[in-house]
Structure formats: C-alpha cells, structure tokens
Amino acid sequence: MKINVIIRFYEELNDYLKPGGQKQDIYIDIEKGICVGNLIESLGPPCSSVDLVLVNGQPVDFDSLLQNNDRVSVYPVFEMFDIKSVSILENSPLRQLKFICDDHLGRLAKYLRIFGFDTLYExxxxDNIMIQFSNTHNRILLTRDKKLLxxxxxxxxxxxxxxxxxxQVxxxxxxxxxxNYIxxxxxCLKCNGLVHPVLKETVKHRVDNNIFQISNAFSECTGCGKLYWKGSHYDSMMKWIQEMMD
Ligand SMILES: [Zn+2]
Incomplete structure (x- = not known):
C-alpha cells in the first residue's frame, strides 16, 4: 500500500539531492512501513549528516514510521545554531568551530587563521587523513571537491x-x-598555533635590530615559536579585517 509524504531538506543537505528537488517541497509516494531514515537516505543525504528531523512539526528519530500525508523537515548537523534542546538525534551540535581545509584551499586556511579560527591545512x-581529522577532532571539512563532499x-x-x-573567507x-567570534x-599563519604577547626584552636577540628599535609589541607562536610584530602590513590587514566584520 502506498502513502504520500512531503519532504524538504534544509541548508547544505540540498547538495546531496538531484537537481529539481533542491530547496523545495518534494512530493513522494512510498510504501507504507518505510521509516524516516530510509526515506532520507534513499534521496541522497546520509543520516550521519542529519541532526534534526521534524514530522508535522515534532522531532522524531530515524526509526519513526511514516504515515500518509506526513510533512517531513530535515535539518543538517548544525554548526551555527544551538538546537540541542529540540534535537533528539545522536549527533550533538558542535560547540566550538574548528576547520580543516582540503589541499586546494590553502589561502582560505591562511585567511581563516588571520581571523583567529582554528584551521588545519597541509x-x-x-582524502583519508582529512576525513580522519574531521571526524576525530570534530573539524568541519571545507572543500570544493564534490566527490569528497x-x-x-x-x-x-x-x-x-x-x-x-x-x-571564500x-x-x-x-x-x-x-x-562575532573573530x-x-x-x-599563527604558519602552523595554526595560538599566538600570545611576549616582553620586548625577551626577543632582543631574535629579531633584526631595526625592527627591535621601532616595534614595541611582540607576540610569539606557542606552536612553532615564530615571532610577530606590528610591521608595515599590520594596519592594512586590520583595515581588511574590519571591512569583513562590517
Ligand atoms: Zn606557529
């Protein structure tokens, strides 16, 4: 026996759908007895990418059986909203945003570090290493590779x-x-380590004497030891950051 359901996918879950079904209600006939998880995966998105499913406005789990005329709303693993209170599925939303960029997004990785975001890149x-880092450390994989996606x-x-x-940034x-988190x-632009201020006297023999004379504020990377100071590029970089924040 067939039943009719309406399903809609939100945000990046649409990337998994065939053209024609994206960002709109999908009307579909299915056999009675099909559960929510099976319907979702039959249309493309893996359940591991889903954080919240509402049927007729109520949260349900993947095993929930569909009924005639059900309206299903499917939301991705949320990185930007806290939906913990309403979600009853297993994947918990991320609390802290961390990224890993694929091997074609080196400049994006550098820019995200300039803005202070924890971003791995080599x-x-x-692909396997990126997937492992992403899953093990809850890092969002940023990619332009649809196969990887x-x-x-x-x-x-x-x-x-x-x-x-x-x-891209x-x-x-x-x-x-x-x-609000910039x-x-x-x-550190080089290694992604955290940078902290150090006393000027402690870097005297580590930088060019001219730089030492004209700069008063120095910082050091806790990862690789690279020193930073407010050089000529600093003002233009801060101006760019301010533009991006506006
Ligand atoms: Zn470093």
Missing part, C-alpha cells in the same frame, strides 16, 4: 562555492555566522 593531506564517512563538511579566496564567515592575529 598541501599533502590525502559525498563521502558518507564525513559528518561535518561544507562545500565552498566561491573560487576567489577573499570571497567572506562566504565561510557569513555561512557559519562567525563575525579574534584578529590570535593564531
């Missing part, structure tokens, strides 16, 4: 649409609603 990461082993990922790195800041110059 140009020799292979569709790998069902990944639970936290985002398809970067823009091709220009400056536009703007896209990521806006999508994940990060503008901490400029708090991370």
């Amino acid at each position: 140009n020799d990461y292979d 569709l790998d069902k082993k990944i639970t936290r990922r985002y398809l970067v649409k823009q091709t220009d790195p400056v536009q 703007r896209e990521v800041l806006e999508f994940f609603d990060l503008k 901490m400029p110059m708090s991370r």
Whole structure:
C-alpha cells in the first residue's frame, strides 16, 4: 500500500539531492512501513549528516514510521545554531568551530587563521587523513571537491562555492555566522598555533635590530615559536579585517 509524504531538506543537505528537488517541497509516494531514515537516505543525504528531523512539526528519530500525508523537515548537523534542546538525534551540535581545509584551499586556511579560527591545512593531506581529522577532532571539512563532499564517512563538511579566496573567507564567515567570534592575529599563519604577547626584552636577540628599535609589541607562536610584530602590513590587514566584520 502506498502513502504520500512531503519532504524538504534544509541548508547544505540540498547538495546531496538531484537537481529539481533542491530547496523545495518534494512530493513522494512510498510504501507504507518505510521509516524516516530510509526515506532520507534513499534521496541522497546520509543520516550521519542529519541532526534534526521534524514530522508535522515534532522531532522524531530515524526509526519513526511514516504515515500518509506526513510533512517531513530535515535539518543538517548544525554548526551555527544551538538546537540541542529540540534535537533528539545522536549527533550533538558542535560547540566550538574548528576547520580543516582540503589541499586546494590553502589561502582560505591562511585567511581563516588571520581571523583567529582554528584551521588545519597541509598541501599533502590525502582524502583519508582529512576525513580522519574531521571526524576525530570534530573539524568541519571545507572543500570544493564534490566527490569528497559525498563521502558518507564525513559528518561535518561544507562545500565552498566561491573560487576567489577573499570571497571564500567572506562566504565561510557569513555561512557559519562567525563575525562575532573573530579574534584578529590570535593564531599563527604558519602552523595554526595560538599566538600570545611576549616582553620586548625577551626577543632582543631574535629579531633584526631595526625592527627591535621601532616595534614595541611582540607576540610569539606557542606552536612553532615564530615571532610577530606590528610591521608595515599590520594596519592594512586590520583595515581588511574590519571591512569583513562590517
Ligand atoms: Zn606557529
């Protein structure tokens, strides 16, 4: 016996759907006795990417059986909203946003570090390493590789649409609603380590004497020891950061 249901996918779950079903109600006939999880995966999105399913406005789990005329709303693993109170599924929303960029997004990784976001990147990461880092450390995998995006082993990922790195960082800041969490110059651009202030006297023999004379504020990376100071590029970089925050 067939029943009719209406299903709609939200946000990046649409990336899994065939053209024509994206960002709209999908009317579908299914056999009676099909559960929510089976219906979702039959249309493309893996359940591991789903955080919340509402049927007729009520949260349900993946084993819930569908009834005639049910309206199903499917939401992704949320990185930007706290829906813990309403979700009853297993994947808990992320509390802390951390990223890993694929091997084509090196400049995006550097820009995210400039804004203070914890972002792993090495140009020799292979797909398996990126998936492992993403899953083990709850890092959102940022990629432009649709094949990687569709790998069902990944639970936290985002398809970067823009091709220009400056536009990419703007896209990521806006999508994940990060503008209130920007901490400029708090991370090392080279290794992603945290940067903290150090006394000027302690770096006297580690920098060029000219730099030592004209600079008063120095910081050091806790990861690789790289020193930072407010050089000529500092003001222009802060101006750019301010523009992105507005
Ligand atoms: Zn470093």
